Amino acid sequence: MGRGPRSTKAAKQLRGLIRSGRRRLQPFSDTPLMPLVGLVFSGAVGYRITEGWDWGDCFWTVLITLTTVGYGDQVPAHTAGRWVTALILLGGIVVVQQTLRWLLGLQETGYFQRRRRQRHLRELERMRNHVIVCGYGRIGREIAEQLSAEQVPVLVIESNPQRSDAALDRNLAVLAGDATLDETLQEAGVERCRALVAALPSNAANLYVVLSARGLRPNCRLIARADSDEAERKLRQAGADAVVSPYIAGGRIMAASALRPLALNFLDLLAGSNCEVEEFQLSNDRQRTEHLNGRSLIELDLGRRTGGALVLAIHSAAGLIANPIGATTLAAGQRLVVMGSLNQLKAMEELLGAALDATSVVQA
Numbered sequence: 372m373g374r375g376p377r378s379t380k381a382a383k384q385l386r387g388l389i390r391s392g393r394r395r396l397q398p399f400s401d402t403p404l405m406p407l408v409g410l411v412f413s414g415a416v417g418y419r420i421t422e423g424w425d426w427g428d429c430f431w432t433v434l435i436t437l438t439t440v441g442y443g444d445q446v447p448a449h450t451a452g453r454w455v456t457a458l459i460l461l462g463g464i465v466v467v468q469q470t471l472r473w474l475l476g477l478q479e480t481g482y483f484q485r486r487r488r489q490r491h492l493r494e495l496e497r498m499r500n501h502v503i504v505c506g507y508g509r510i511g512r513e514i515a516e517q518l519s520a521e522q523v524p525v526l527v528i529e530s531n532p533q534r535s536d537a538a539l540d541r542n543l544a545v546l547a548g549d550a551t552l553d554e555t556l557q558e559a560g561v562e563r564c565r566a567l568v569a570a571l572p573s574n575a576a577n578l579y580v581v582l583s584a585r586g587l588r589p590n591c592r593l594i595a596r597a598d599s600d601e602a603e604r605k606l607r608q609a610g611a612d613a614v615v616s617p618y619i620a621g622g623r624i625m626a627a628s629a630l631r632p633l634a635l636n637f638l639d640l641l642a643g644s645n646c647e648v649e650e651f652q653l654s655n656d657r658q659r660t661e662h663l664n665g666r667s668l669i670e671l672d673l674g675r676r677t678g679g680a681l682v683l684a685i686h687s688a689a690g691l692i693a694n695p696i697g698a699t700t701l702a703a704g705q706r707l708v709v710m711g712s713l714n715q716l717k718a719m720e721e722l723l724g725a726a727l728d729a730t731s732v733v734q735a
Contacts, residue, residue: 407470410462411437417455422447433459437467492558495546501526503559503567505550505580507534510596510617511570515543526559551579556587566592569611574602578609585610648683649716651707652728660703660726669697677718680711 414436415429424432432447436459447456501524504511511527515538518525527538528550538545548555550571561567567584569577577595584591595611597603603614653660663671668682685692685699686706692699701707703726709719720727 406466410459410466414455414459417458418447418452421449421451421455432456495526495544495558495560498524498526498544498560499563500524500565501544501560501563503528503556503561503564505567505569505577506571507531507538507545508570508572511568512537514568514570515541519543523565526564528555528559551576551583553583553587556580556583561587561591564591566594569593569595571596574598574606578602578606581606581609581611645712646710647713647716648708648710649719651709651719651723653701653703653705653707653723653726654728655704657703660701663701663723663726664703665700667698667700668695671701673719673722676722677711678715680709680715680719682707682709684708 411430411433414433415426418424418429418432419426422429436456502518503526504515504518505528507515507527507529511529515525515527519541524544526544526546527535528546528548529535529538530547530549532547535545535547546555546559548558550556550569556567561584567580569580569584571577571580574597577597581593581595584593593611594613594615595606597606597614597616598618599616603616606614653663657664673680673682682695683693684707685695685701686708687702687704709716711719
């Protein structure tokens with residue numbers, strides 16, 4: 372009689388489970404773990420046959436024999452059982468020693484460190500819309516703190532162990548590695564990030580980071596640190612969207628503090644409030660901006676429709692229009708500088724809709 376459909380299906384499932392088990396055990400086939408497991412099961416079977424104990428007592432006796440604990444609560448009563456114990460001891464001396472040597476070898480070759488790194492990289496793969504900060508020096512630390520205060524996910528790339536530990540102490544995601552390498556940027560998720568900030572102390576290193584990031588993701592927003600005008604020019608040629616010199620920026624702030632202290636205090640007050648200043652870049656595609664082209668601000672009624680968002684300036688190829696009047700018209704390619712609360716800015720983004728190319732927060 373032939374087998375029925377159910378038995379055939381069960382046989383296929385059994386063969387599938389066996390093949391799956393073999394694949395799972397393949398990494399351990401060349402290690403002492405398999406002989407150790409075989410010795411444990413063989414010893415348990417030996418006690419089961421010679422002494423007639425239940426399986427729990429059999430495995431317990433094998434365990435205390437291999438570990439040389441020997442509580443004495445379970446002693447073989449037959450000569451055959453004693454032979455089983457002797458064979459377990461002899462086999463255990465060899466197999467356990469090989470197992471310990473194998474584990475020590477894994478430690479020496481860095482196997483456990485590699486496993487920890489792989490697990491860490493799998494956690495980083497879940498990050499989306501984050502900002503990558505290359506370098507956790509004084510500048511990088513301040514950038515990370517400002518972004519964290521805005522509830523923006525931050526990933527720090529740092530090769531210095533002490534700086535990496537400092538970032539970890541502040542509960543930041545850290546990737547230990549060289550930010551100038553393509554592999555490191557890929558592990559950091561440059562394809563999924565919101566922006567990348569090159570804040571390394573060397574101009575050459577920041578240039579390498581910008582070149583690598585631009586090659587891996589052409590539309591990624593890149594911000595770089597520069598120490599000179601020449602470095603700024605080369606970083607922009609390499610593809611940086613914005614280049615900031617800490618010395619120039621610091622000098623401008625100090626000069627503004629001396630000349631316009633009230634304006635600077637207002638910006639500090641704005642940074643600590645619920646309001647933000649955000650840029651809205653309109654697309655150059657006229658079809659996408661057809662519902663805005665040629666229409667004035669008063670006609671669009673952006674303030675009322677967004678709940679109070681204020682258009683501070685409009686930047687285009689013709690120049691900057693500060694404090695635009697209601698008759699000012701919108702066109703493709705313009706950049707709107709808008710102030711408002713988070714809800715108002717979100718309403719502005721939804722109102723612009725398909726005409727919007729990108730948004731970015733203007734930091735004071």
